[in-house]
Amino acid sequence: MAKRDHFGSKIGFILAAAGSAIGLGAIWKFPYMAGTNGGSVFLILFIMSTLLIGLPILLAEFVIGRRGQSDPVTSFKKQAPGKPWYLLGWSGLIFSSIILSFYSVVGGWILSYLVRSIFFKLKGGSENYFSELFGSIIQNPWEVIIAQGAFMLLTIWIVQGGIKGGIERASKWMMPLLFVFFIALVIRSLTLDGAMEGIKFLFVPDWSYFTGKTILLALGQAFFSLSVGVAVMITYASYLSKEERLGSSALNVALMNIGVSILAGLVIFPAVFALGYTPDQGPGLAFIILPAVFEQIPFGAFFMIIFFILLLFATLTSSISMLEISVSIGIRSNYELRRKASWIYGLIIFLVGIPSALSFGVLSDMHILGMTIFDFADFITSSFGLPIGALFTSIFAGYQLSKTELSNELLLNRPLFNAWYIIVRFAAPIAIIIIFVQGIIKLFL
Structure with a gap:
């Protein structure tokens, strides 16, 4: 019988x-969330939320x-025999599958744009060209389904290779390339005339945006961007040897997430303000907006190709982790x-994702609680599935596992461990409940 794979x-x-x-x-959602919620203030709250709440979970x-x-x-089941905690694993499978079902639709959109950009078909002929193009793509039933299928084929191809041969190998070349490409885009964006306004927007706080709503949105962005709550990180960590220090690994993941979010802001906001x-x-x-921005700068067609390659890489590295949950439980x-x-x-x-793919076209008249199928799938996972999963994961770690077991596993110094333990037992559950209540209010009021 084959042995369980591990990260190399x-x-x-x-x-x-x-x-x-x-x-x-980080690349798609953070810029538009920051853009609609005060830029710098949102960034500050996002960083604090990531380090103080997201990282401990x-x-x-x-x-x-x-x-x-x-x-x-x-x-x-191993760590809580005879108790129903294993249902958290099943909820992770269900909600990660729902997320991937609509996530793959966005992956398909990216492939559609990438193919067009490679063949230099992204050229605006009118003021509303890119808005009309986006609408025509998401309303075309054959294109969205074929593109979604192509994206899922890429995901399956990587996951079937296993941890070392598939996921780890793909991540080792996709993630460094993502950073290299991003830095190239940042340099280009920062050299545009008028780019300083975008830098100010991202780094100089306008405290009028410091509201309860912005705090909750930043907390939600930090929480969901770390992929906690759907057993993704539980699955990945199960392939990790006992010799690795978990604290430094978690910190590196959180810092890389913050870093890419800031790079995304430095690509987008200077260009948006400059033009x-x-x-x-x-x-x-x-x-x-971004294709219109790229069209107006020198070598814009080339940088547009790079941007959509980046988006594809980022989407794939998330999609393979979500499919891996289903595969690990299945086998x-x-x-x-x-x-x-x-x-x-x-x-x-x-x-399962086909209705989401068609929800902007032939199924656009079909609504659930006033939302399209795509928006409902996003809402039910973001506002319910993820918070519930993370809440009970935090409770499990803080109350089901003993303090000695946790200390032996983490090997943190006493002050750090005590701070983490307090957050997991008290602060994190309270923060998650706030996000969850916000979702309920949004649904019924």
Whole structure:
């Protein structure tokens, strides 16, 4: 029987975990969230939330995963025999699959834009060209389904190769390239005339935006961008050897997530201000505003290709982590079934995602609680699935595992360990409940 795979190196694990965390949350979502919520103030609150709340929960998931050395369901059964904590593993499977079902739709959009940019088909002929193009793409049933399928094929191809041969190898070249490409884009953006206004927007606080709403949104962004709450990090940490120090790994993942978010802001905001746009464009920033921005700068077509390659890399590093949860639970200890399971679960998730892909076109009139199928899938996972999963994960680490067990696993100095322990037992659950209540209010009021 095949043996359970493991990460071949600490850097391989860090890059894979960071890739899962970064995803569209840092490159696509952070800029438009910051753009509509005060720029610098949002960034400050995001960094504080990531380090003070998100990082401790991430570390808790690392502990649970590494101690279990198995898929999430089996890990909870091992560490809490006879208790229903294993349901957290199943909830991770369900919600990560829902996330991947609509995440792959966005991955398909990116592929559509990337192909067009490579063949220099992204050339605005009118003032509203890019807005009309985006609308035509997401409303075309054949294009969105074929593109979504192509994105899922890429995800399956990587995951079927296993941890060392697939996920770790892909992350080792995709993540460094992501940073290199981003730095090139930052340099180009910062050399535009008028770029300083964008820098001020990102780094000089306008405290009028310091409100309860901004705090909650920044906390939610930090929380969800770290991929905590759906057993992704529990799954990845289960492939980690006992020799690795979890504290430094978790800190590196959090810092890389913050770093890429700031780089994304440095790419987007200087260019947006330099060319006379406003930063509060919302989710369409990457697909409508940025192509228009790139079109107006020298060598813009080349930089547009780089940007969509970046988006593709970031999306893939997250999608492979979400498919890995299904595969790890599906195969349990039958590791020779990995290839078959990758294709079966990948195909199922692709089929589940088709209604989301069609929700802006032929199914645009179909609504659930006033939302399109795509928006509902996003809402139900972001506002319910992730907070509930992270809340109970935090409670499990803080109350089910003994203080001695946690201390022996983390090997932190006493002040750091005590601070982490207090956050996991008290501060993190309170913060998650606030996010969860916000989601309920948004739904019913």
